[in-house]
Amino acid sequence: MTPDECAECAAASRRRGDLPNYDHFHKVDALPRARRADSRTTLRGYAVGMGGSLPQTWVFFEHLEPALAFGRAGRMSCHDIRSYGVYEAARETRYDRTLKRDVHTLFLAGSSLDRQDDEAQDLQRWLQGCVPGSAYFEPPKRRDRLGM
Numbered sequence: 001m002t003p004d005e006c007a008e009c010a011a012a013s014r015r016r017g018d019l020p021n022y023d024h025f026h027k028v029d030a031l032p033r034a035r036r037a038d039s040r041t042t043l044r045g046y047a048v049g050m051g052g053s054l055p056q057t058w059v060f061f062e063h064l065e066p067a068l069a070f071g072r073a074g075r076m077s078c079h080d081i082r083s084y085g086v087y088e089a090a091r092e093t094r095y096d097r098t099l100k101r102d103v104h105t106l107f108l109a110g111s112s113l114d115r116q117d118d119e120a121q122d123l124q125r126w127l128q129g130c131v132p133g134s135a136y137f138e139p140p141k142r143r144d145r146l147g148m
Helices: 007-016 064-075 119-129 140-145
Strands: 024-027 040-052 057-061 081-096 101-109
Touching: 040 064, 057 064, 064 081, 064 119, 119 140
Parallel strands: 024 101
Antiparallel strands: 040 057, 040 081, 081 101
């Protein structure tokens, strides 16, 4: 189904403008379960939404800590990003035979997780999970078990 055929996406698009990196965008009460298959992959994690003088955009992360750091750093621009929010999310990629391409859907659930009282602890875990020479966040507990 194209975004034009999806009533929820068409209404949301009129409110916020098109999102360049997602075909569908849905706020839901419960996120879809994580799964990996040939025709569909669903990852659960967190999404950062930001906007301002730049167009509204959403970026997906599998871990909360880098999502919080990304949102806060973007907001510190003070000029291009005037607002942001971090939400529990799922990112689905599925192949559409009619469109002959992958279709990307972002699902959001709950209320914003940013700017909480314990955010400094989350950002400290983000620093601990940054590994020089790697683009990936490695949660500190996992790194400890690996003897790093």
